[in-house]
Amino acid sequence: MLSLALAGKPNAGKSTFYTAATMADVEVGNYPFTTIDANRGVSYARTDCPCQDRDSQCDSDNCQDGKRYVPVDLFDVAGLVPGAHEGRGLGNQFLDQLTDADAIVHVVDAAGATNAEGEPVEVGEHDPVEDVDFIETEMDQWLAAIVSRNWESIERQSRSPDFDIDDALAEMLTGIGATETDVARVLRDLEYPDDPREWADEHRTRLASDIRAETKPQIVVANKADIAPEENIERLREAAERVLPATADGELALRRAAEAGVIDYDPGDDDFDIAGDVSDQQREGLEQIRTVMTEYAGTGIQQALDTVVYDLLDHITAYPVEDDTHWTDAQGRMLPDAHLLPDGSTPVDLAYAVHSDIGDGYIHAVDAREGRRISDDHELAEGDVVKIVSDAN
Numbered sequence: 001m002l003s004l005a006l007a008g009k010p011n012a013g014k015s016t017f018y019t020a021a022t023m024a025d026v027e028v029g030n031y032p033f034t035t036i037d038a039n040r041g042v043s044y045a046r047t048d049c050p051c052q053d054r055d056s057q058c059d060s061d062n063c064q065d066g067k068r069y070v071p072v073d074l075f076d077v078a079g080l081v082p083g084a085h086e087g088r089g090l091g092n093q094f095l096d097q098l099t100d101a102d103a104i105v106h107v108v109d110a111a112g113a114t115n116a117e118g119e120p121v122e123v124g125e126h127d128p129v130e131d132v133d134f135i136e137t138e139m140d141q142w143l144a145a146i147v148s149r150n151w152e153s154i155e156r157q158s159r160s161p162d163f164d165i166d167d168a169l170a171e172m173l174t175g176i177g178a179t180e181t182d183v184a185r186v187l188r189d190l191e192y193p194d195d196p197r198e199w200a201d202e203h204r205t206r207l208a209s210d211i212r213a214e215t216k217p218q219i220v221v222a223n224k225a226d227i228a229p230e231e232n233i234e235r236l237r238e239a240a241e242r243v244l245p246a247t248a249d250g251e252l253a254l255r256r257a258a259e260a261g262v263i264d265y266d267p268g269d270d271d272f273d274i275a276g277d278v279s280d281q282q283r284e285g286l287e288q289i290r291t292v293m294t295e296y297a298g299t300g301i302q303q304a305l306d307t308v309v310y311d312l313l314d315h316i317t318a319y320p321v322e323d324d325t326h327w328t329d330a331q332g333r334m335l336p337d338a339h340l341l342p343d344g345s346t347p348v349d350l351a352y353a354v355h356s357d358i359g360d361g362y363i364h365a366v367d368a369r370e371g372r373r374i375s376d377d378h379e380l381a382e383g384d385v386v387k388i389v390s391d392a393n
């Protein structure tokens, strides 16, 4: 499963985001370092379910009126402060937790209501643009330190006659979560000596930074949009490539209200309806959230998750079925499963995502929308419904 890490300064709203996005109970507090252990849970990316193209509603619990929620791992990391790689704040053990993250959701307090250390200040007192780059800087330095620590061992290996610098680097870097493809891609664009003894610090720093950029892409969540000066959001948008204005607090309130039956709202909707009895005070609170949603087409929480999965990580959703006419599994359930796959994936990749035995036994695949066989190297598209014929079935 894809794994997304919520990172950022203390008090930016990571745990609130996490709680809203997973509906788990974790501690939220207006003081730095509320979270100490990483919280892990399941959240969802939202997409259009293929059942919308049919008359019937599918049988998945993860589909609400054609809104399909596809699971991803989400984890809430303790707050990081500048200097974390040297042990400042709660230190660098939390950077280690980023090792298995496919992407970083960087939660920034766009209201500027917390200083660089995450301590509360007046709204607008701190400039959130200053917070944008520090996570990347910390990750770069943390990675550079890992590379430096391993260097002696690489130099030792280089005395062996069959030493290959690329293999040695790949072995080291896959240990911190990079795939061989990531490493190959980074090394292709980098100039460096074949002999590790000739490497300078600049080579190692550059390698660390390039590997980080390749393996830990980030989006910026401009949180606390409900109280943030609009100008801050605009400046954040200029400072980073992907910036999603959001209110984690607002999303949490909506999900709780929806769970209590007070409103009709599905995560990612750009509006909600009040359905139950509410006090004047509740109504006022809800209407305040609605104002933010009107401005930014939603609370931004679901939109942030969707942007990471479908845009930043460039994934598609594919739906394996056993019956290509009814789009059902062996039990007759329509569209029971959805898989997120990197863009460019083939039916064989989908088969392996379902189960390694299904992948090993792969014979051919059928595009269930078109009712025709597709080749093994056919590139799947968003929303494809695919029957896989495998001798492991």
Ligand SMILES: Nc1nc2c(ncn2[C@@H]2O[C@H](COP(=O)(O)OP(=O)(O)OP(=O)(O)O)[C@@H](O)[C@H]2O)c(=O)[nH]1
Binding pocket: 008, 009, 010, 011, 012, 013, 014, 015, 016, 017, 027, 028, 029, 030, 031, 032, 033, 034, 035, 036, 078, 079, 080, 223, 224, 225, 226, 227, 246, 247, 248, 249, 250
């Ligand atoms: N106004 C406003 N406040 C928010 C929003 N999201 C979170 N907060 C508040 O910000 C404070 C910090 O929230 P947390 O979720 O605990 O922050 P955190 O980033 O997990 O903090 P640490 O665990 O200390 O690193 C709490 O008082 C939240 O209620 C929001 O969208 N708007």
Ligand SMILES: [Mg+2]
Binding pocket: 014, 015, 016, 027, 033, 034, 035, 076, 078, 079
């Ligand atoms: Mg927290």
